């Protein structure tokens with residue numbers, strides 16, 4: 206199901222060059238099933254035309270508090286009734302100041318004051334000096350204290366040629382924030398550490414031993430945990446995936462690199478989710494130079510030494526995080542997964558059959574814990590990840606109560 210199905214969003218544009226990015230946001234939000242009512246300030250119409258936004262949203266664009274198209278002539282009331290959120294993007298310095306003071310001198314500012322319990326999300330976009338000005342910072346703090354949620358801003362190159370904080374989020378980031386806004390915050394305030402992807406063990410500088418893990422499940426869990434309000438660190442083996450928005454990624458290659466990165470982070474984590482397909486062995490006689498074919502074509506003799514068990518080491522930490530393991534099996538899932546949970550000493554282990562998950566966008570998870578086993582229905586990996594995050598939040602709460 207699209208992520209914003211049945212959601213109606215009132216999208217307010219104020220004056221700023223970032224208006225051009227919002228056309229793409231409208232498109233993408235619609236692809237996710239959202240219905241979008243666009244409201245523009247007079248300044249916004251200097252940067253992008255209402256025609257563009259009407260064509261993209263497929264709905265009338267609203268500009269004027271006196272617009273007679275509203276039967277009761279109350280567009281400032283009607284638009285937010287039944288809406289799921291008001292998103293202001295870009296939010297200019299001037300508009301944030303208006304919000305902070307409750308000014309209502311055009312349609313968009315009036316509907317913000319009149320919106321009642323409809324949530325307000327604002328994506329600032331301005332020059333870095335304007336963003337850092339004490340008055341702007343005061344106004345932003347006030348708007349947040351009044352309940353608005355801030356989306357960004359980001360740091361980077363600005364249209365004016367300067368570099369710094371104040372850039373509006375990119376369309377895909379705005380979309381990720383919008384989708385995340387509607388997810389329950391079951392992990393708010395927690396720090397979650399996740400491993401994902403394969404590991405890669407060097408034979409020589411150009412050859413490696415790895416496995417077929419795509420990293421999709423671990424990345425989906427990282428996204429779901431971030432959406433649930435957690436601060437997420439993802440220690441990832443080599444994958445072709447982009448880091449989910451808002452997630453801090455640490456890239457590693459070998460199991461020993463992963464072990465080192467995880468052990469440095471684990472004491473600061475509340476939850477550790479070990480999704481990576483970690484190699485059990487590394488080549489102990491890896492060559493520092495590229496191996497050459499020999500005249501008799503004999504393959505070089507590789508010697509192996511065991512890798513550390515990352516999950517077992519984290520689970521053994523005194524006062525360590527709540528640990529969640531994974532077991533990807535080809536057969537006897539229940540037997541293997543249950544034994545693995547006990548062997549690794551973790552409260553929750555997630556089992557799946559390789560043939561249901563490998564290289565796929567869907568999966569079929571079974572959760573093993575002290576209270577028994579629960580099978581989730583086959584689902585896209587993000588849906589399964591959100592269900593798992595829910596179960597982890599419950600488990601975490603229970604373990605805190607028992608401590």
Ligand code: CTP
Pocket residue numbers: 400460479480481482483484485512513514515516517529530531532533545
């Ligand atoms: N794991 C780990 N470090 C390792 C091996 C595994 O952290 N060196 C973690 C995986 O991330 C997963 C769980 O342990 O959460 C089970 O991994 P798996 O490879 O299925 O189990 P193994 O202990 O390696 O057992 P086997 O290969 O015999 O199935």
